[in-house]
Amino acid sequence: MAAVTGIKDSKRDRIFVIGNSIFLILALIVVAYPLIYIVSASISDPKLVNSGDMWLLPKGITFEGYQKVFANDSIWTGYKNTIIYTVVGTIINLLVTLPAAYALSRRDFIGRNFFMAMFMVTMFIGGGLVPTFLVVKELGMVNTMWALILPGAASVYNIIVSRTFFHSTIPTELQEAAQIDGCTNMKLFIKIVIPLSAPIIAVMALFYGVGHWNSYFGAMIYLNDAAKYPLQMILRQILVLQEVSAAGGKGAVVNASVAAAMNNKAEVASLMKYAVIIVSTLPIIAVYPFLQRYFVQGVMIGSVKG
Structure with missing residues (x-):
């Protein structure tokens, strides 16, 4: 009996999946960055926050x-x-x-x-x-x-x-x-x-x-x-x-x-x-x-x- 092969995605399907993945990653960045920034800024040195040295992860924790x-x-x-x-x-x-x-x-x-x-x-x-x-x-x-x-x-x-x-x-x-x-x-x-x-x-x-x-x-x-x-x-x-x-x-x-x-x-x-x-x-x-x-x-x- 011939082996049953899986259905392969077409080129359009692969492009669609890749496009969706890129869009979701960008959406995640847009949503997550302000949240991470606020959490980091709340425990960082305000001088570093105001000067822009702290832009993602906390610095000078306080x-x-x-x-x-x-x-x-x-x-x-x-x-x-x-x-x-x-x-x-x-x-x-x-x-x-x-x-x-x-x-x-x-x-x-x-x-x-x-x-x-x-x-x-x-x-x-x-x-x-x-x-x-x-x-x-x-x-x-x-x-x-x-x-x-x-x-x-x-x-x-x-x-x-x-x-x-x-x-x-x-x-x-x-x-x-x-x-x-x-x-x-x-x-x-x-x-x-x-x-x-x-x-x-x-x-x-x-x-x-x-x-x-x-x-x-x-x-x-x-x-x-x-x-x-x-x-x-x-x-x-x-x-x-x-x-x-x-x-x-x-x-x-x-x-x-x-x-x-x-x-x-x-x-x-x-x-x-x-x-x-x-x-x-x-x-x-x-x-x-x-x-x-x-x-x-x-x-x-x-x-x-x-």
Whole structure:
């Protein structure tokens, strides 16, 4: 019997594979370099970082930046506030998004097309910053955490993705069988639909959680009390401080001791800037591996099918 030979790739296939490999390598470099640079800069001598001598791997290793960060009470306060805003905000987001998406996925829901159209209108037409601020102010939410959470309690895009997931994953026959057994719509949603929806719940929790964790613009607009600032606002203040410190020594006539003090302040601020970036992104990076399996499954089902 003649041996079965494998199918050989054509010349075009080999060129395609090589081209893909080159593209992926370049994409990896573009994505990985800033991450490696920030990690290296956070533990390198700021003089070497500012002069450009450190461009990839750390040089003149020092942990002074992290020591300053961990000794700064405002950063810990920002951390606490961000965790509260993220946890509470994500829970509210899920409580609003998932029931709305499930209701819109039900074929027997009267008026679902009308409500879906009304939701989608908000994706193209918005009131703007000033009307939104006036609404938040009239509701008495200025300088409270609710100003950062309730205005964005639901994302229409996330509702559409979740609706598609429910529509393509939860069989109509399962709903009908549960109703025949006397199961109410609420019990059906809580006892049957939610346990079967772990992938989309993980995806929505990650989407909303990352959004809350990285948000700073709402705090800049609605919060007046520095004790309520999230971590990203504290990071922004450190960045501004670093820029002001660096600009303060330009064109100024100062003696050597003052110039040295200003330069040292700018270097410490630069170290803290990179250290805070690492400290602020670590929790999200640490959580993602545990949600990756659900994340990939939920995105594929919720976005491609249906």
